[in-house]
Amino acid sequence: MIRVLIAAIDRLCLFGAWIGAVATGLLAVMLIAEVAATSLFSFSQFYAVEYSAYFLGAGLVCGLGWTLSRGGHIRVGVVYERFSGRALRWLDAGCTLAALPVSIFISLAMVRFAWDSVTRGSKSFYPSETPLLYPQAVIAFGCCLLTLALVARLLRVLARLPTEDGDGPSLGGVH
């Protein structure tokens, strides 16, 4: 049962990473098109600035859960690296438990924020007047994925499974 739940959360987090990857790709394509359009045809896509902000948000937040499961988020290792075996598992469980309340707090705040946009019918102030619900819901989804990834991590600790299946932070970027 626990393994099924972990696998389901992992798939959801991977789906989030796909959203992030597609958003990052679309951001690049849209801005390359914008450079070409403005320099070659003196024409600007009216939605470029607005949608680049939305794609940025999705690219930054939707992969939070997947990155956690790949060991990509940074933590100070001077203490926990001194532990091993059972003690490390307890420490890991403690860290995950400590992270969960604030992650739930952020997720609930962002879900409520998106819901407020539904009830108020909030739209962007750009010419497109995009309903803000959609981009805000994507960001809230990304925050919920981080919470779910923490739950999966806790279940892994309890089930004595490896907590991270990645190779740490990526080399191509900052780290």
Place this chain on the structure above:
Amino acid sequence: MIGPVAFVLFGLAVLLTGGLWIGISLFSVGVLSLEFFRPSMRVDRFLANDFWSSATAVELVTLPLFILMGEILFHTRLSSALFSGLAPWTNRLPGRLLHVNVIGCTLFAAVSGSSAATLATVGRITLKELLARGYNRSLAMGSLAGAGTLGFLIPPSIPMIVYGVLADVSILDMFAAGIGPGLALAAGYMIYLAIRTTITPSMVPAREESIPWGVRIRALGELWPIVFLIVAVIGSMYAGWASVTEAAAIGVLGALLIALMHRTLTLATLKASLFGAVRTCSMIALIILGALFLSKGMAALGVPRQVAGFIDSLGLSPYELILLLLVFYLALGCVLDGLSAIVMTLPVTLPLAIAAGFDPIWFGVFLVITIEMAQVTPPVGFNLFIIKGFTGDSLGRIAQASLPFLLIMVALVGVIAAFPELVTWLPRTIK
């Protein structure tokens, strides 16, 4: 009763050393301090508004683009092209092929915003070649660890983008400000290599036959893709043809063209690049969003003002303050990743530096140099880990090999403190 300053410091110290993820620690301390000291505030609404506006801040758009560019280039054959193009030209310099580490990293830094990407891309070919040819192991590893840090100082630079957003200064000015100190640091490394190998000639193998000019000229052909990308990205920004965001988009396009030319552009590498970018962006995002929230929370609680008041009471001169901050960041860089250390402490240290009369652009460059130092200081110096992955040497040995290059970075801080124009002249001139 415990005050907000003590609460924030104590909270961060406990959570960070306990091993909680840095971004989550920043959010936790921010939420708890506001709940305790501002009970009337709707912290969830404050957080949601801040999270939304920070995650969709257009100033950050360049961040995923430069990261994606670095990821795409990481999968090309640019590293071997750099070595073949530079090696024939360094053969006459004292220290010979060791300079390929420095010049290769300097060139790659001009198309990459990351120290780790610079080091990993250049080092995976140069280190193997240098060790196989009998160059001194320590000097080869140390020069690579030090030169890899140039990725942060020479534009485009991810820490500079982050600093520009947090400190509300022009990213273009930050990029311009990094060029002088970046080139000075590269020159410092090369001078050290020349002196060290002249004093101890056994650190380099016996001189090979001289390379004909025809071979050298032909070797330059290997470098044109990277030169083209540098001109496209940096040239377009400073010629006024493109904004920083547009230059980043041009950079992604250029990286894709190079990958196409090197026949490394496949669906698999594109997917790996995009997912690598997502992983790096998520990692940075959690820290930046947490730091921005905490800094606004601390501002609401008056923490920066109180810390500034305390430092002010010490009566330090501007140079004593910079020395104190240098020691502070060096110590912090030993246990924390450099970017996290800067992002966390900026709300307090930036007002201090400005009050002491330092230009925010100058202070940004100073901080980027301290991030570079954190890359080569154990136990969490990231460049050390990458070199360990290449050679299998112990972290202690690699750190020892990097020490002279760390000291050159410390000396650079002294140089830019004595001659701030090295930093501020170019941004002022291009305005």
